Amino acid sequence: MPRVQHTPDEPVGPVDSSRVPRFAGWGTFARLPRMDEVPTADVAVLGIPFDSGVSYRPGARFGPAAIREASRLLRPYHPALDTSPFRVAQVVDGGDLPVNPFDIGAALDTVDEHLSGLYAAGVSPLVIGGDHTIALPALRAAHRAHGPVAVLHFDAHLDTWDTYFGADYTHGTPFRRASEEGLLDLDALSHVGTRGPLYAAEDLTEDRRLGFGIVTSAEVGRRGVDEVVAALRERIGDRPLYVSIDIDVLDPAHAPGTGTPEAGGLTSRELLEILRGLDGLDLVGADVVEVAPAYDHADITAVAACHVAYDLVTLLARRRAVRSRVAEPSA
Numbered sequence: 001m002p003r004v005q006h007t008p009d010e011p012v013g014p015v016d017s018s019r020v021p022r023f024a025g026w027g028t029f030a031r032l033p034r035m036d037e038v039p040t041a042d043v044a045v046l047g048i049p050f051d052s053g054v055s056y057r058p059g060a061r062f063g064p065a066a067i068r069e070a071s072r073l074l075r076p077y078h079p080a081l082d083t084s085p086f087r088v089a090q091v092v093d094g095g096d097l098p099v100n101p102f103d104i105g106a107a108l109d110t111v112d113e114h115l116s117g118l119y120a121a122g123v124s125p126l127v128i129g130g131d132h133t134i135a136l137p138a139l140r141a142a143h144r145a146h147g148p149v150a151v152l153h154f155d156a157h158l159d160t161w162d163t164y165f166g167a168d169y170t171h172g173t174p175f176r177r178a179s180e181e182g183l184l185d186l187d188a189l190s191h192v193g194t195r196g197p198l199y200a201a202e203d204l205t206e207d208r209r210l211g212f213g214i215v216t217s218a219e220v221g222r223r224g225v226d227e228v229v230a231a232l233r234e235r236i237g238d239r240p241l242y243v244s245i246d247i248d249v250l251d252p253a254h255a256p257g258t259g260t261p262e263a264g265g266l267t268s269r270e271l272l273e274i275l276r277g278l279d280g281l282d283l284v285g286a287d288v289v290e291v292a293p294a295y296d297h298a299d300i301t302a303v304a305a306c307h308v309a310y311d312l313v314t315l316l317a318r319r320r321a322v323r324s325r326v327a328e329p330s331a
């Protein structure tokens, strides 16, 4: 499978779309090499086909496959950030984790162990889900590698509820568990894009108590992207940052294929612009979750999610490139 020409010292890039049509060949993320096809990796896109933690519509277990398929059309140069992310770092597709669909605890352990292994090997993970339950083990692994992390959480919902039907580990509870477990830097936690009805006003009080600040979806519209980005950057500073993106942060017009849609969300343009505004922060890991293709139409949601994933990969690759330049001896 002819790949984009790189010299032997450079990262192995995606399959060359001028020689092999985009619609042919293996459907890895952005047509990148699999992890086992290259000697080392800096950034890995990892699928977690898990949806046993959902409270409403199931189906996010098919999210990774849909996002990969939509990502065939991604191209290797990112004009807004003037970067070729697949040249500045070795980006790979790490495949899917074999998570147990019948045992949530076992599934979370599998995710934690695998991501911890990646961090230990110096690989920055971008997780594609899967439901939002998997953010908890992803944060456990990020904490193990980097200590308490700042979190930027894009979502229609708070996801800091306590339990559902008495269950602690669900897609509506990962950030409460993460806060309770001491995984988070309590001075640098933000939800972005929340909206819609809650159970009670106490949901917000509880959320504040756990350490979160909120930029609602309506505020993004009123204040504009630049002002929101400036406020978020100020709050995050130089802390290690984990970004978690529930695709339902987008309006159902931009992402109908998801489990718990809410009207009044961000546009995909707003979300992508905010992400580009995070360039230069110490991003250590990220996820894009809750894509449920059975409710999608014409791949609207999968296309949005693969572009969001591309921007996150670009941020991770640029951070890795800067780090390795810093690490180089000056002689």
Ligand SMILES: [Mn+2]
Residues within 6 Å of the ligand: 132, 155, 157, 159, 171, 246, 290
């Ligand atoms: Mn969520």
